[in-house]
Amino acid sequence: MSNIVSLAARRAARPALGANGGLTSLLSTFANGRRxxxxxxxxxxxxxxxxxxxALGQRPPEAALAAYGAFHAGLEDQLAFHPQYYRMLLxxxxxxxxxxQPGDTAARLAARIAAEGWIEMEVNDLQRAESRFLLARAGQTxxxxxxxxxxHRFMARPETFALPNPRAAYDLLHAIFYLSEYGRxxxxLPEPALQSLHMLGNLAWLEQNGDLLGEVCIALHYTGQALPPLWLGFLRGEATSFRIAPGPCEDSSDAYHNFLVNHWLMGSIGETAFGDDYLAGPMRFSIFRPLISPLREWSQALMAQGARREPDYGAMRxxxxxxxxxxxxxxxxxxxxxxxxxxxxxxxxxxxxxxSGPVRKGA
Known part of the structure; x- marks a missing residue:
């Protein structure tokens, strides 16, 4: 019941967005100004x-979506030529x-994907879960x-997520996103799966990785869990630290994803998301990142202990x-x-x- 109440509260508290012109500029930049x-x-x-x-339940102004009109109109041709990218296109x-965006292109794409059995080309369960979710959103079961x-079996092994493993982290979080239909x-989740999220959140905290920590907090929120004040305070601090500069993004290393995830989290908990009046034209995103993270320092220091490593934090400190x-x-x-x-x-x-065995119990 607590999860249902939490979901209702999320739907009732939509984030405040900035002026329509700001959102129009943001979408125009992503549609035409960066890649x-x-x-x-x-x-x-x-x-x-x-x-x-x-996921935030927004309806941008028509002017904002106009930047995607030609792309949306050509999606059926894209799918016919690139069936290997059907999940992205759908x-x-x-x-x-x-x-x-006007039209029923999604329904037509989904009908073709389902009829031709393209979900059978997927090699892993996470891709199947994404396909199932998207097809259902477009009317195909x-x-x-x-x-x-x-x-659920994959999610219920906390030990997996206490060690740096980007693939496992991505799979855990996106499994929750697809199963919760992005909070809809x-x-x-059973306690072991929730503990997996906390293991991953602690790893992200030790790394001071706001991108990963933001997604962990979103997943916790989607499962009806309270967000740790320490983590949320760190992420609120990051929300004020992004810098947006005019000009094209020259490589793939800018902080756009961290920026998007941070606003996604803030919007999910009813705070302001995408509330600035963004620059017109190309823009790039940055945020300060230390060269060496506490996670790496601790990993190197622990490895140097060799056979003297033990599970007690005080002793290892x-x-x-x-x-x-x-x-x-x-x-x-x-x-x-x-x-x-x-x-x-x-x-x-x-x-x-x-x-020698797994550690499951503790503080």
Whole structure:
């Protein structure tokens, strides 16, 4: 019941957006000002932005969506030539029409995808889950027996997510996004899966990775969980730290994704999202990132301990302190005192030599 109440509250508290002109400028920039329309990076960036606005329940002004008119009109031809990209193309059609783009292109794409059985080309369960979700949004139901059980089994191993593993992190978070339909339906997870989210959140905190930590908080929110004040405070601080400069994005390394995820989180919890009046024309995003993260410092210091590694944070803090910067010590200390399940996380992260089995219980 608590999840249902939480979902209702989310729907009632839509984020405040900036002036229509600001959102129009933002969409125009992503559609025309950063990448060549239709290339792989353009598809990725625009799918992410449009998905987030759809998840937040927004309806941009017609002028904002006009930048995608020609692309939307050509999606059927794109699908015919690029069936291997059907998930990306279907997703773009779904999000655009969710946001108010006229037409039923998404339904026609989904009908062809379902009729030709393209979901059978997928090699893993996460891709199948995404396909099922997008097809359902476009009116096509597919039956994939056992899929949910396999996803839940994957999510219910916290040890996986206490170690740096970008593929596993992505799969955990997106499994939750697809199963919850990006917050459109309540999702109740068993305790081991929730602990997996906390392990990943502690890892992101130790790395000071706002991009990953933001997605963890969104996933926690979609499962009806309270957000740790330590994490949320860090992310609110990042929300004021982004810098947007005029000019094209010359490579793939700018902070656009961190920017989008941060606004997605703030909008999801009813705070202002995309509230600025953005520049007209090309823009690039930046945020300060330290060269060496506390996560890396701790990993190197722990590895240097060799057979002396043990699961207790206090003992390892004393043993590793000489190899750690004051910043790395402070971040870990704050995690230990303020971050939920940090002791359990650290007991796995330390990879203690004397412990042979998995560590599941603890603070």
């Amino acid at each position: 060549r329309q239709g290339d792989a990076w353009w598809l990725k960036e625009n799918a992410e932005l449009l998905m987030i606005l759809s 997703g773009l059609a779904v999000w655009l029409e969710d946001l108010g 597919v039956d994939l027996p056992g899929l949910d059980a396999r996803l 339906r309540p999702l109740s 004393r043993a590793c302190a000489a190899r750690l910067s004051p910043e790395a010590l402070e971040v870990a200390d704050r995690g230990m005192t303020e971050s939920p399940h940090f002791a359990t996380f650290f007991a796995i992260f330390a990879r203690p030599v004397a412990i």
